[in-house]
Amino acid sequence: MFIKVHTSASNFILVNVSHIVYINPSNSNRGCTIILDTGVRLDSIEDYDVLLQQMMH
Secondary structure, three states: EEEEEEEEOOEEEEEHHHEEEEEEEOOOOEEEEEEEEOEEEHHHOHHHHHHHHHHHH
16 A cells, blocks of 8 residues: 655655554644655655545545
């Protein structure tokens, strides 16, 4: 299963959820950081809850 991770208003990356190790919510309630098992770190402009919602569907 893949989810869209928006890195900016006009760009997104499709991420296989089986490679997600950790999702760190932002302190400012805007965006979050996703850590993949490859060591890649993605900064998302979407909130933590938005990504979890995608994973549920």
